[in-house]
Amino acid sequence: VAGQGVLRIGELSRRSGVSPELLRAWERRYHLLRPTRSSGGLRLYSLEDLERVRAMQQHLASGLAAAEAAVLATQAEGGPADALRGAEESRDELASALAAFDEPRTNALLDTLLASRTLDWVLSSVVLPYLHELGRRWQRGEASIAQEHFATGVLRGRLLGLARDWSRGLGPRVVLACPPGEQHDLGLIAFGLALHSRGWRIIYLGADTPIDSVIEAAEAFAPTSVVISAVNAEAFGRISRELRALARGGNVYLGGGGAHDLDDIGAVVLGGDPIEEADRLTALVNENPR
């Protein structure tokens, strides 16, 4: 149920990466949070509260003062029905603009969405579902290779635009890469963006990275985590020996469609979508800071 309290302050803090003290300050100063009370008088926060905290973090990261960021974070919200309609309409509009090779219309739509919604929402409600649907249409022969290449090119460019300076900050560092031969990096980019909005610093090596280069980066940057992603399990299989050695460090994670049946490697599989796994990795690291 929308607005219903389900999270205690500690859980809200873990999921957002914001300390309980700061959350309470935002609640007091800006009414950013609207907790309900449990029968025992405990404050309970809703998923909408979590959304507002994320919006606040994104506006702060883009350089706004806290008071301004709070105004935007509390305004951007629509009711749940609105949000649903917005998502479907936005996906349809994105699909039709891209199918028509209309880059300006695509960019204008994305500009509007990014100005009024959180990045998490735009990724998980519009861009990622659109890419899934594009993949299905492509497999059924309903989208041409030209349309698919055009669409993924435009979206990849936009996502990397949002990624500018994502290596900056003070949070935990993560190295992101696809294994040798793997070109599919859109999921990994979305994951990097979701992590960055949760405070992480991103060292992005991207598609088709030699495993030796991943190892070198892990040595050079001493990242909190290393995440490797592939659509195909064979891409992991080909480098299983090196991965197993790397995973002895205890901080290696595998994501994407190919991240299954990899028990012998000793890495943690991030089997969900990029946004929920960004939450999970953030929570794991907050529980066990290295």
Ligand code: B12
């Ligand atoms: C876009 C695309 C391309 C683009 C990639 C652009 C880019 N920079 O990423 C280009 C044109 C380069 C391409 C090339 C090829 N592709 Co292609 N491609 C696709 C397509 C249409 C969409 C993939 C995508 O980005 N989806 C969006 C992501 C986010 O969704 P997802 O992959 O389903 O991932 C889910 C989860 O796994 C998770 N996730 C994904 N990544 C990550 C990362 C992390 C860290 C986490 C936590 C989670 C996570 O999130 C998603 C759920 O929300 C799919 C079709 C499909 N059905 O998926 C084919 C598809 C993946 N491609 C395929 C193939 C075969 C190829 C080619 C071999 C085609 C060819 N003959 O040239 C080449 C090979 C390239 C290579 N060597 O890697 C096959 C793969 C089959 C397989 N399992 O092996 C697919 C499934 C199409 C098909 N049915 O044939 N492709």
